[in-house]
Amino acid sequence: MNGTTPQAPTVHSTTGIRNVVLVGPSGSGKSRLFDHVVDAVVPGRAPRGEPEPTTGLRAATVSTGKAVVTLIDAPGNPDFVGEVRAGLRAADAALFVVSAADGADAASxxxxxxxxxxxxxxxxxxxQLDxxxxxxxxxxxxxxxxxxxxxxxLGVPVPGEAGAVTSIADLLLGEVHDYAGGARTVRPAGxxxxxxxxxxxxALIEGIIEESEDGGLMDRYLEGEELDFETLEKDLLTAVAHGTFHPVLPLSAETGAGVGVLLHLVEAAFPHPGLHPLPTVRPVSGGDAVALTPDPDGPLVAEVVHTESDAYVGHLSLVRVFSGTLRADRPVHVSGHLELLGVPTGEGHAAHDDDVRPGALAAPFDGELLPKSEAVAGEVVVVTKLASAQTSDTISSPDAPLLVTPWALPEALLPAAVAAATRADEDRMPVAFRELAAEDPSLRIEHDGATGQVVLWTTGPAHLDLVLSRLRSRFNVGVEQVPVRVAMKETAVRRAEAQGRHVKQSGGHGQFAVCHLVMEPLPRGSGNEFDEVVVGGAVPRQFIGSVEKGVHTQLGKGLLAGWPVVDVKVTLTDGKAHSVDSSDVxxxxxxxxxxxxxASESTMCLLEPIDTVTVTVDDDYLGAVMTDIGTRRGQILGSAPAEGELGRSVLEAAVPQLELLDYAISLRSLAHGTGTFHREYRNHEQLPDRLAKDHIGSPRHG
Known part of the structure; x- marks a missing residue:
């Protein structure tokens, strides 16, 4: 900052606030655009190198003289779409950044x-015009x-010598803005x-007129009247604010050419928070939605859109204030109830309600904190020391706790099993997992009781790499990735019988029990049954229950590969007892x-879990997705056009869980980033013999 620290911009009213999020793929020049916009408003910032790809939200609040603008740079990697949606929640308008060399990607x-x-x-x-x-x-x-x-x-780049873009034609003004000398020079079009x-x-003028509230404007235009700039600009800005017209601005991320036009658009066309609909808010205790307005004097409602830990400052929460005024000297209520969304949340996302006193408030400035005493409705600020606050939590008044319905969280569909590298790492894992989950609602941490594994559910390989990196660098926890185990079940395929004999004599009372059992398969979903047809008191009545208990215990442990046995009937037909040495045990x-x-491979089989998978994909890739489902032993259940999404289809299939371990990665490649999917448990079906051999004889817990 050349030795100078800026002051937090003064917000005089909600109408003077603009919150804008930058959205676009990695490599589009989005982060460099962020720097150019901030530099244009706050000249003299220390030089920065090539921006690092962001995995969280990068924010800066600046004053343009006409508005206080909070610019939010959202991650470009599709694995971090949850952070992008958080940025959209914090903002009132969006700038979609598209590379002139690559076009609009599927995520955008x-x-x-x-x-x-x-x-x-x-x-x-x-x-990237050059x-x-x-x-x-x-x-x-x-x-x-x-x-x-x-x-x-609104403008079109004009190539100069050797194809370099040095000028931009302003279509409304009929001018050419020349940036060859660094500063903008305006000259008439030639x-x-x-x-x-x-x-x-x-096409630009006709598009503006179509959105105009002046019904006679089109007639005047068709009659040959030359419409003045002020009329066109007024209708343009109104249409942009209403979200019905979307201007395209060429901008050089190398020179910053076009930034001035962009800033004018943000100031004059993008809406202030008072014009943006508020999210749904309900009392924490339940009940109907509460009607709110973005009034600084209204009830306090704010939402944590991003959290992180700083080595020097501690816990930092990026907060959007929707209603009321947030003050550092007043206690607040922090609520988190992700379970109300009806999606699996895993470890670290437990419901919580806490009354706390926030630490300092600050305006964000690209990694720096600019202190301030309060934040009114519409502002985006950083709050320190909200230790219990998690991303997507609601901040409200302790007198009337409220809960904001969170933004749509992406499903974590890529599983990775991890094991602690050492005993010390194992001891540190629980705290590390809780901290990571609190920051990242897209991360699901699951302790699978059936397999004994710790499974990290992430949104993709980049998300997984980030989680593993944070475990090492921030929490000093070393983990090793191990193959993900899919929990199976066992069942009988034909009738079998055997005798169990347990006889031991070691002085004094010994142990004696003999029982003859028959096991038969039952229809799928019947559960397990026990019966006895003992005659003549071969097994005394007081030990029938002992046999039944032993049967259910062993079925729970498994017979073939250590997985629970289901849908069988076990009958006690005969046995022997000793008057002294027989016992319950x-x-x-x-x-x-x-x-x-x-139990043998001829009498038993393995049952694998099957999921119903719903894939939404561009029609161009539907055939490839269907073919791939077939290679995964999947069964196509049907397909139909996606509702409200032209050119996209929804495919439903039944696919074994064993075949879905890498599907989040494969679908992204197969559908060129246009595919999304949802999965939920369907049933268990017999695992083919050719695959069962790989799962028989291996321990249940990996």
């Missing part, structure tokens, strides 16, 4: 659709094809620019021996 198209559903205002910024494969016209057509109606450019204006300007043991004796 999906997020665009999500924004459209809630009417969020958004614009498109086309960067890249070797850059083509503005092709990129514009790509955005218009994938983002839908209302996509029109004859050499006629093709650019003839190609793009009519002896008959339990004999029952287990008999069951183990009759």
């Amino acid at each position: 198209r999906a997020l665009w659709h999500e924004c459209a559903l809630v009417g969020m205002p958004r614009a498109v910024v086309v960067t 890249a070797r494969d850059a083509d503005f016209a092709v990129t514009l057509a790509d955005c218009q094809a994938h983002f839908g109606s209302g996509i029109q450019p 004859p050499e620019h006629a093709d650019v204006f003839d190609t793009y300007r009519p 002896a008959f339990q043991t004999a029952a287990g021996i008999a069951l183990r004796e009759m």
Whole structure:
């Protein structure tokens, strides 16, 4: 900062606030654009190198003179879509950053659709205009094809010598903005620019007029009237604020060319928080939704959109205030109830309600904290020392605790089993897992009781790498990845019988029990049954229950590969007892021996869990996805067009869990990033013999 620390911008009213999130894939120039915008408003910042790819939210609050703008840079890797959605929740408008060399990626198209559903205002910024494969016209057509109606450019890059972009034609003003000398020079358009204006300007003007509230404007235009700039700009800005028109701005992430036009759009067109719908809010105790307005004098409602731990400051919470005023000197109520979403949450996401006193408040400034005493409705601020606060938690008044319905959290569908490297690592794991889960609602940590494994459920390989890296660097916990085990079951395939004999004599009372058991298969889903047909008192009545207990205990432990046995009927047909040495324990043991004796690959089989998998994918890749499902031993159950999503289909299939361990990675590659899926348990079915051999004889707990 050249020795100067900026002050937190003063917010005079909610109407002067602009919260904007940058959305786009890694490599699109999004983070460099963030730097250029901040530099344009706060000159003199210390030089920075190439921005590191972000995995969380990067925020800076600056004053442009006309508005206080909080700019949020969201991650570009699709594994971190949860953070992107958090950024969308914190913001009131979005800038979709698209590379002129690569076009709009699948993740951006999906997020665009999500924004459209809630009417969020958004614009498109086309960067990397000087890249070797850059083509503005092709990129514009790509955005218009994938983002839908209302996509029109405000400016068009004009190539200079050797193809370098040094000028931008302003289509509304009829000017050319030249950046060859670094600063912007404005000059009238010449004859050499006629093709650019003839190609793009009519569609822009017609697009603005279509969104105009002046019904006679189109007639005046068609009659040949030259509409003045002020009229067009007024209607343009209104349409952008309403989320019905989406301007495209060319911008050089290398030189910052076009940043001035972008800032003007943010100030003049993007809505203040008072115009943005608030999320649904209910009392923590339950009941109907509470009607709120973004009023600084209203009840306090804020949401934690991002959390992290700083080595020097401690726990940091990035908070969006929706209603009321958050003050550092007043206690607040922190609520977290992810379980109300109806999705599995795993370890570290338990419901909690705490009354706490927040630490200091600060405006974020790209890693720095600019102290302030309060934050009014609409502001995005950093709060320190909210130790119990987790990402997506609600902050409200202790007198009337409220709960905000969180944004749509991505499903964690990539499992990775981990084991502690040492005993000391094992001791540190619980605390580390709780901290990581508190920061990241997309992370699900599961202790699988059936397999004995600790499984980290993540959104993709980059997310998994980040979690493992944080375990090592922040918590000094070493873990090793081990193969994920899928919990199976066992059942009988034909009738079998065997005798269990448990006889021991070691002085004094010995142990004596003999029982003859028959095991038969039952229809799937019947559960286990026990019966006895003993005659003549071969097994005394007081030990029948002992045999039954031993049977159920052994069935729970498994007979073939250590998995629970289901859907069998076990009948006690005969046995022997001793008047002195027989006991409850002896008959339990004999029952287990008999069951183990009759178990073999000819009498038993393994049952594997099957999931119902619902895949949503672009129609272009539907055939490939269906073929891949077949290679995974899946059964196609049906397909249909995706509701409200043109050009996309929903496929439903039954797929073994063994075949889904890497599906989150494979689907992304197969469908070029356009596919998403959901899975839920369906039933258990017999594992094919050719695969069963790999699972018989191996220990149940890995």
